[in-house]
Amino acid sequence: MSVKDHLIWKASTVYKRLADAYESPVTMDKPVCFIDTDSDGKLCVQQSALQILQQIQQPVVVVAVVGLYRTGKSYLMNRLAGKQTGFALGSTIESKTKGIWMWCVPHPTEAGTTLVLLDTEGLGDVDKGDPKHDTNIFCLAVLLSSTLVYNSRGTIDNKAIMDLRYVTELTECIKVKSSNIDDSSEFVKFFPSFIWAVRDFTLERKVDGKDVTEDEYLEFALKLKHGTSRRVMEYNFPRECIQKFFPSRKCFTFPFPTAKEKLSCLESLDSADISSEFLKVTDNFCKFVFRDSSVKRLKDEYTVTGRVLGHLATTYVDTISSGSVPCLENAVIAMAVIENEAAVKVGLQVYQSGMEKLKDSFPLELKAVSSEHQDLSSTATQAFMKRSFRDTDGKYLKSLEVGSVCLFRMVVNH
Structure with missing residues (x-):
């Protein structure tokens, strides 16, 4: 398996684990x-x-x-x-x-x-x-x-x-x-x-x-x-x-x-x-x-x-x-903040997990690292969209993108 395929697989595994948690039932005995x-x-x-x-x-x-x-x-x-x-x-x-x-x-x-x-x-x-x-x-x-x-x-x-x-x-x-x-x-x-x-x-x-x-x-x-x-x-x-x-x-x-x-x-x-x-x-x-x-x-x-x-x-x-x-309107607004902040964390978790594995393959050319960044960013965005709520102006999606770039720079400079 190539480094790229391994990273995509790793990020997809994290994403799947989050998705599985989304579908898993919770049963109370009382x-x-x-x-x-x-x-x-x-x-x-x-x-x-x-x-x-x-x-x-x-x-x-x-x-x-x-x-x-x-x-x-x-x-x-x-x-x-x-x-x-x-x-x-x-x-x-x-x-x-x-x-x-x-x-x-x-x-x-x-x-x-x-x-x-x-x-x-x-x-x-x-x-x-x-x-x-x-x-x-x-x-x-x-x-x-x-x-x-x-x-x-x-x-x-x-x-x-x-x-x-x-x-x-x-x-x-x-x-x-x-x-x-x-x-x-x-x-x-x-x-x-x-x-x-x-x-x-x-x-x-x-x-x-x-x-x-x-x-x-x-x-x-x-x-x-x-x-x-x-x-x-x-x-x-x-x-x-x-x-x-x-x-x-x-x-x-x-x-x-x-x-x-x-x-x-x-x-x-x-x-x-x-x-x-x-x-x-x-x-x-x-x-x-x-x-x-x-x-x-x-x-x-x-x-x-x-x-x-x-x-x-x-x-x-x-x-x-x-x-x-x-107030129903205020409750939805308050909930949107909580859900979207959590969605950003989920997306960054998916991205960071993949980039941590990338370090094991260093040194790599900048072009290869940039390519992995794009693929992982896409997977992280999917995880974000799964949980986000009413991010109509794209504020929280932008926050995810900025966070991903910061993590990317940290890996490259390291």
């Missing part, structure tokens, strides 16, 4: 705490969770579940993970999940994709007594997910919709752009798809005496009233927000899973002890999530990886903790 509350009562991202996300270079489908506490959210998340246990299921009146917990598993139907499950702290916990904290948890679930599951119990009546009042506060808690212009009409471009999971549903699904589907049941519950009175406007407002912000909607109605006396040990029950209809709906729910939940994407259709998801979570949480309103 959930970890992702976002918690510190001693000052402020939200904070857990470093252990970020370290896991840093390893996930695959695109991610992010499914978050929200809802009132003690409504069985964690059970659905465990089933999506393909496990009987994992996320904690509480058997008392106390809320079991605190903050936001994360479980990353290989996507069961999409190769090269990681499924990130987020189980959130129950809303309306009487021990907590902090509605602002609930709003922040809800907003983070919306910002981070590609599919948002709202879990409730009983029926979709006016009370159930009013319990979802957090959706009416989104315009005050999230901004698309840094300007003060009302940009709520653009939310739909960035918001997740929406699934309403109704647990312990015992009614017949009928409207005007006719059987209706689960989706038709949801749309009937979201139907607006005519009129302009204060009472009508208060009735319509949350429904208008749900329709506006979540145009992609789906509904599942779950019957009681088992006898009431066995609900406290649901995770340990055999399938024979669980209602066949409940298992059927649960299976349909999981199949729908796997089939229809999209990969998380940002503006300009940029695909989110686990690493990028960690950057976004950190930016959003830091912004909320500072008392400011999370």
Whole structure:
């Protein structure tokens, strides 16, 4: 093998190793705490969770579940993970999940994709007594997910919709752009798809005496009233927000899973002890999530990886903790800086690895060294492009080129 071929092979090996890392799945055997509350009562991202996300270079489908506490959210998340246990299921009146917990598993139907499950702290916990904290948890679930599951119990009546009042506060808690212009009409471009999971549903699904589907049941519950009175406007407002912000909607109605006396040990029950209809709906729910939940994407259709998801979570949480309103545009700009600086380092790593091997073949004519420089620069650029994000003005690519030239001169002068 010639010196030139050896150098290209070496650089390609480094590049392939980086690419392989990009494709390698990360599997967790149990959930970890992702976002918690510190001693000052402020939200904070857990470093252990970020370290896991840093390893996930695959695109991610992010499914978050929200809802009132003690409504069985964690059970659905465990089933999506393909496990009987994992996320904690509480058997008392106390809320079991605190903050936001994360479980990353290989996507069961999409190769090269990681499924990130987020189980959130129950809303309306009487021990907590902090509605602002609930709003922040809800907003983070919306910002981070590609599919948002709202879990409730009983029926979709006016009370159930009013319990979802957090959706009416989104315009005050999230901004698309840094300007003060009302940009709520653009939310739909960035918001997740929406699934309403109704647990312990015992009614017949009928409207005007006719059987209706689960989706038709949801749309009937979201139907607006005519009129302009204060009472009508208060009735319509949350429904208008749900329709506006979540145009992609789906509904599942779950019957009681088992006898009431066995609900406290649901995770340990055999399938024979669980209602066949409940298992059927649960299976349909999981199949729908796997089939229809999209990969998380940002503006300009940029695909989110686990690493990028960690950057976004950190930016959003830091912004909320500072008392400011999370801005999608600012988060993307901040993430672009982090990703492009890392992309430059990756490119320089590929280039330097090849040039270090070149030293073993010295002395060489300057023309030969220059030729190797061009080949290695091309391979380094490929590695850079694999990771770079929104380097529209070529600033970071130029930085890679300058760094490569500096390394080249160091080798030649040596």
